Amino acid sequence: MNSSETLGRIRIVLSRTSHPGNIGAAARAMQTMGLRRLCLVSPQRYPHQDAISMAAGATDVLDHATIHDSLPQALAGTALVIGLTARPRQLSHALVPVRVAAAQAVEVALAQQEVALLFGTEMCGLSNEELDQCQLLAAIPTDEAYSSLNLAAAVQVLTYELRMAAIGDIKPEAAAFPLASHDEVEGFYGHLEQTLVEIDYLDPAVPRRLMQRLRRLFSRARLEKEEINVLRGILKMVLRQVRRP
Amino acid sequence: MNSSETLGRIRIVLSRTSHPGNIGAAARAMQTMGLRRLCLVSPQRYPHQDAISMAAGATDVLDHATIHDSLPQALAGTALVIGLTARPRQLSHALVPVRVAAAQAVEVALAQQEVALLFGTEMCGLSNEELDQCQLLAAIPTDEAYSSLNLAAAVQVLTYELRMAAIGDIKPEAAAFPLASHDEVEGFYGHLEQTLVEIDYLDPAVPRRLMQRLRRLFSRARLEKEEINVLRGILKMVLRQVRRP
Numbered sequence: 001m002n003s004s005e006t007l008g009r010i011r012i013v014l015s016r017t018s019h020p021g022n023i024g025a026a027a028r029a030m031q032t033m034g035l036r037r038l039c040l041v042s043p044q045r046y047p048h049q050d051a052i053s054m055a056a057g058a059t060d061v062l063d064h065a066t067i068h069d070s071l072p073q074a075l076a077g078t079a080l081v082i083g084l085t086a087r088p089r090q091l092s093h094a095l096v097p098v099r100v101a102a103a104q105a106v107e108v109a110l111a112q113q114e115v116a117l118l119f120g121t122e123m124c125g126l127s128n129e130e131l132d133q134c135q136l137l138a139a140i141p142t143d144e145a146y147s148s149l150n151l152a153a154a155v156q157v158l159t160y161e162l163r164m165a166a167i168g169d170i171k172p173e174a175a176a177f178p179l180a181s182h183d184e185v186e187g188f189y190g191h192l193e194q195t196l197v198e199i200d201y202l203d204p205a206v207p208r209r210l211m212q213r214l215r216r217l218f219s220r221a222r223l224e225k226e227e228i229n230v231l232r233g234i235l236k237m238v239l240r241q242v243r244r245p
Numbered sequence: 246m247n248s249s250e251t252l253g254r255i256r257i258v259l260s261r262t263s264h265p266g267n268i269g270a271a272a273r274a275m276q277t278m279g280l281r282r283l284c285l286v287s288p289q290r291y292p293h294q295d296a297i298s299m300a301a302g303a304t305d306v307l308d309h310a311t312i313h314d315s316l317p318q319a320l321a322g323t324a325l326v327i328g329l330t331a332r333p334r335q336l337s338h339a340l341v342p343v344r345v346a347a348a349q350a351v352e353v354a355l356a357q358q359e360v361a362l363l364f365g366t367e368m369c370g371l372s373n374e375e376l377d378q379c380q381l382l383a384a385i386p387t388d389e390a391y392s393s394l395n396l397a398a399a400v401q402v403l404t405y406e407l408r409m410a411a412i413g414d415i416k417p418e419a420a421a422f423p424l425a426s427h428d429e430v431e432g433f434y435g436h437l438e439q440t441l442v443e444i445d446y447l448d449p450a451v452p453r454r455l456m457q458r459l460r461r462l463f464s465r466a467r468l469e470k471e472e473i474n475v476l477r478g479i480l481k482m483v484l485r486q487v488r489r490p
Contacts, residue, residue, distance in 0.1 A: 025395070025398075028393070028395065028398075029395075029398055031388065031391045032385075032387045032388060032391055032392060032393065032394050032398075033387065033388060034387075034388035034390075056393060056395070057391075057393065058391060058393070060391070099409065140277075140405065141408060141409065141412060142277045142278065142279075142408075143276065143277060143278060143279035143408075145279075146276045146277060146302075146303060146305070147277060148273070148277065148301060148302065148303070149277050149401075150270070150273065150274075150301070152398070153270075153273075153274055153277075153397070153398065153401045156394075156398045156401055156402060157401060157402060157405050160385065160402050160405075163386060163387075163388075164344065164386065167386060196479065199479070199482040199483055199485075199486055200482060201478065201479050201482045210475070213472070213475060214475070217466050217468070217469075217472050218466065220465070220466040220467065221462050221463065221465040221466035222465065223462070227458070227462050230455070230458060230459070233446065234441065234444070234446050237444040237445060237446040238444055238483050238486070240444075241444055241483070241486050241487050242486050
């Protein structure tokens with residue numbers, strides 16, 4: 001299953017949202033991360049122009065958002081419901097960081113089952129009745145002194161973690177330009193050493209690990225073929241200066 | 246060092262931001278994640294009521310935001326500048342996912358050096374001149390079909406990853422040798438450019454992106470203080486050769 005199918009099994013449920021702008025911004029956040037299914041439970045003002053303008057063109061998600069009268073309706077068919085909470089709860093469920101929750105959500109989705117991420121109101125979060133519908137609670141680790149995350153910002157962080165979990169291990173980027181071969185790099189070091197001797201910077205009798213130092217610097221950069229050409233072109237011009245009568 | 250001190254060494258730099266509301270929302274995102282230093286380079290409209298209302302009480306960050314006329318001023322004292330970009334660039338720097346970039350930023354901060362995360366405009370991102378100031382580019386892995394992340398949402402994801410890296414149980418190792426500061430690296434580039442002109446390798450009238458190319462090479466290596474001294478020592482000797490009668 002590719003990441004798009006996996007993320008297609010995860011829905012975002014916003015319950016009793018006060019501000020329609022937050023619904024639009026949440027839709028935008030979802031669409032950037034490849035999530036498509038937005039469920040709105042008793043939104044206070046919706047549809048609304050603020051939702052459309054904050055969605056900034058993320059119309060795929062907003063146009064297909066479903067509206068529900070009750071939470072159980074929005075959660076129908078799910079195998080796992082994860083509630084987002086800003087604070088520890090008294091009658092506590094398991095409370096995990098969002099990174100852990102995202103991994104569990106993706107695991108369930110990979111097994112072809114449906115998952116819901118549930119967000120409560122902007123002011124009060126999840127009610128006790130909503131908490132009872134969750135199997136797991138997740139929190140975004142915020143600063144103790146100021147934990148007031150905007151609803152759409154919380155959706156952004158969570159959907160980002162879902163996408164990171166779904167696309168799996170971070171693949172290093174393939175090098176954009178061909179790297180220089182070992183022989184080419186050694187040719188450059190020889191040319192560089194010769195130049196440093198001729199400009200009187202390197203005394204062959206007292207080399208003081210200078211070349212090792214420069215090798216360490218350039219090897220961190222992993223020189224490309226074209227860069228070797230540039231560097232040797234520079235050395236050639238330096239030597240021309242040194243050798244002029 | 247605790248995570249608060251580590252994050253205190255990382256500044257967020259917003260360049261030429263169009264909408265003051267985004268500045269406020271970015272301040273709020275930062276404050277939830279325990280980042281405190283916001284630098285604004287030539288904001289188009291600031292101060293502004295929209296910034297205050299979108300900050301939603303995150304006044305610690307907003308009240309202490311600094312305003313700068315030029316990017317180098319905002320980057321003064323940094324050892325690592327990471328640019329956020331939405332797309333691959335032609336003459337590309339190393340481009341890594343934000344999770345990897347956050348780990349590197351925290352590694353440098355743990356070594357008690359300063360880091361900047363640089364965000365360009367809402368419409369166009371970073372300019373080429375801004376890219377030239379970065380040692381590393383980072384991208385948030387978005388859906389191919391819709392990658393339009395709001396500026397404050399991008400700041401939220403990035404600061405979340407910085408916080409996760411800073412509080413993480415796996416602490417990155419501190420760098421072994423002190424990195425050169427932004428000013429020191431810029432001083433080296435200036436010296437290098439001058440030298441290339443004097444040896445007739447670089448024609449100021451037809452620069453052909455040579456300096457960008459060399460910046461890209463050296464920024465991959467992340468120059469150390471001591472290496473800057475060696476490289477500038479070499480340039481000094483070259484110039485002595487060029488200038489001899």
